[in-house]
Amino acid sequence: MLKIGVPSKGRLMEKTFEWFGARGVAMRQTGAEREYSGAVEGIEDVELVMLSAGEIPRELAAGRIHLGVTGSDLVRDKLADWDVQVAELSPLGFGHADLIIAVPSCWIDVETVDDLDAAAAAFRATHGFRLRIATKYHRLVREFLTAQGVADYQLVDSQGATEGTVKNLTAEAIADITSSGETLRANHLKILSDSVILQSQAVLFASRSADWAQARAVLDSLAAKLRLTLPQI
């Protein structure tokens, strides 16, 4: 059996089903609408595991699933040395979103990451604590700001509705995913012009630590059906 983890709800689940369906591998939810069980048709010995998109990186790293569909942002943020733990088999062409840093639109002197650095130093001098950036992408934001030489900040954890933290006075800036930009605009935030940390999309990943002994033959026939060239796993 080859286990494949797919997002259990929302747009990522629907687009994943469409992508596989268009290539002759039909995936569907079984049971009730909210029941997290699924089935695969069109290929033998593949088991569908419905999971939260955010948990798929960990399941791949632990080797509990052989393949998984999730955003490249989640894999890069949740796994240290992600490419040692998983292999990218194919970008899927949906779930496009940019991880960016945004500040209040009314901060007219702050347009770039350098400006944020200056604002952070001034903020600390005035308020006696570090400027707060709300995010759930701790690893990626830290790596990016370190590479940019920005140190005078603190990250505050926000697992959802991150754009609201500025209005709620729990952060001064945010780092989050955006696609249409509507959520940022609605919350009076603007993107720093040079702050695209990552351009993310949904990707089909393979676990490097799963037990491939029994599943390798299934992977080869799946790859042939999906017209994928397999990297070294």
Ligand SMILES: Nc1ncnc2c1ncn2[C@@H]1O[C@H](COP(=O)(O)OP(=O)(O)OP(=O)(O)O)[C@@H](O)[C@H]1O
């Ligand atoms: N507005 C968006 N447009 C396109 N892709 C998005 C958007 N928001 C999030 N994504 C992508 O969807 C993936 C899943 O996002 P998220 O972590 O928010 O999961 P979720 O839908 O809240 O599900 P769960 O809570 O079950 O993990 C991420 O890879 C993210 O980049």
Ligand SMILES: O=P(O)(O)OC[C@H]1O[C@H](OP(=O)(O)OP(=O)(O)O)[C@H](O)[C@@H]1O
């Ligand atoms: O640029 P936009 O098209 O407006 O999309 C961006 C929003 O989409 C995501 O949130 P999601 O809907 O997943 O909810 P969440 O805040 O609970 O993560 C993301 O965290 C942004 O808030």
